[in-house]
Amino acid sequence: MLLLAVLVSTAVGYLLASILLPVYKPAWADLLLKTSLGIGLGMGITSCFFFLDRLVIGPSSAVSFVTEFLLLAAAVSAFWFTRDARAQRTAAYANPRGILWWLLPPFLAVLALSVFLFINSTASNPYGAWDAWAIWNQRAKFLAQPDASWRRAFSPLLNEVAGAGATHPDYPMLLSGYIARCWSWTGAIGDVAAPIAVAALFSAATIGVLVSALAIVRAWSLAILGGLILLSTAFLVVGPWQYADVPVGYFYLSSFALLLIADANAEPAFCLSGLAMGFAAWTKNEGLLFALLAAVAMTAYALTNRRRKALLWFAAGALVPLAITFSFRFAMAPETGTYAHVSFADVAHRAVDGSRYLRIVKSLWVESVDQGAGLANPVISIGLLMAFLKMASARLRQPVTIAALGTLLAVFAGYLFTYLITPLDLKWHLDTSLYRLFVHFWPSFIFLLLSVSRAAEETAIEAPAPARSEPAAGKTKRKGRSESAARRS
């Protein structure tokens, strides 16, 4: 039943992505992109429906099944009726050309290694790391209850004994809601298979979106290198923890990737970008900051480039998940958040404390170094790649790229500001969270930087194949070759 639960949500997401995106060639990039988007967007959509069902009707598994099958039927119908309207697009450099195919074997090897590591980590701690059982899966257990006790998932009493910040009943509900939905399908509340599967799928889908989106908007070499670089970061370590950090990083990445795809003549994809943004807010409180800044950037981009229709598409996608998130956050969730009782005076006092800035910078340096293995650090890897291949300045100046990079940097600055004003012990707060917060940014950072890098394919020199000639009386004639350059800046 767990497999069916996952297939249904993935199908819903896949069909939605297929309706709103063009059909891309090559087929592998199209399938990988839509499946990877389908996994995460489908989880977000069904998580929302599960929560709304419980809120409006009550904790009934039967209602949940019926709602979702109706949703699936609607998605299939919409997919069928729009099948002739979908545009075809060819990604010029998505397939390997020449020697660049040799990037595939090491990528597959690293992928296999990451699967082994995921299995090893999960076998070592099947209930995940601390926050998994103390926060996310614990609330999922409450949410999955078949009676009124499901509301204890956001009861202020959850924090009462363990202390402030222990279980976070104020946290958004995407991850816990989806796991609870899976448990309500399997009838096995607390079974470790569901949260493990969710962690694995979000990890895989993040890599899938990164590789396929880069292949479509840029080139094969950048796509595979993007995947390799991501799999050389702490993403590999945090994936099996069953936290919400990989999912929120996935939604940030999907939102940015869909922005760039939409900008390249696929306007309905702005709707999917807005949807991903909304789901980031439904996943973690940091996602609310992301949603605010992304909305501002998108609005500025749309108004300054006369793309009002793009803004409407984006807003249409973001509307429902944001409405659910804000309703939950401000009407239902208890005032138990870490920053719930921080006053303006507290903020001002901490903001002028120079030692806090030093502490944050020091932790940033230490954790940045820990994100890689010596020289094999993602910042160094991308820096080296750009040093050899150079940046495509024209792409960097594109309004959509400026909007996306600006949003990413602003969100990062926002994260640092929350550390500056945290009411918790600053060292403790940094030591227990900064390492995994990098995982929010790596996929998007890698995607956006590689999207403005030149690709090796753009430096290719094509030599036409030599023309065949008939051998004359036992001798082989050799013809001269001519070369034509295919350089593009």
Add this chain to the structure above:
Amino acid sequence: MATVRYPIQALLGVGITAALSVYGSFSFYDQQTARNKMQENAFQVGLEEQRFAALKHDLPADGMVGYVSDLSDNGILLAAQYALVPVLIVNRPPSGLVVGSFSRPMDYAEFGRARGLVLVKDYGEGITLYRKGP
């Protein structure tokens, strides 16, 4: 079919980036598998579920209970809450029932008496149920 060649600079950039990333992945794999071995079942959540199973069966599904222990570790408390869901651990349980979780054998009844609690049942493995005394 046309043959494609790349400038050596491009191949070096791609090759070095790929090699560094592969090295990084293997390095993380080595470090993390060693860490996993040391931290196997670090939180013993599954064990807590087994320890509390019999007690949980005797509690009302929508109940609220208090909590006492010989250890003040937040992790042990949170693991107990995870095991007891949907029963909620609170400071002032309306039912008067209090769950005890102990790391070693002791006189549980005496422990309870010192805190105004009456021992209701000893479930073994350091799990007890108390009721608030008159």
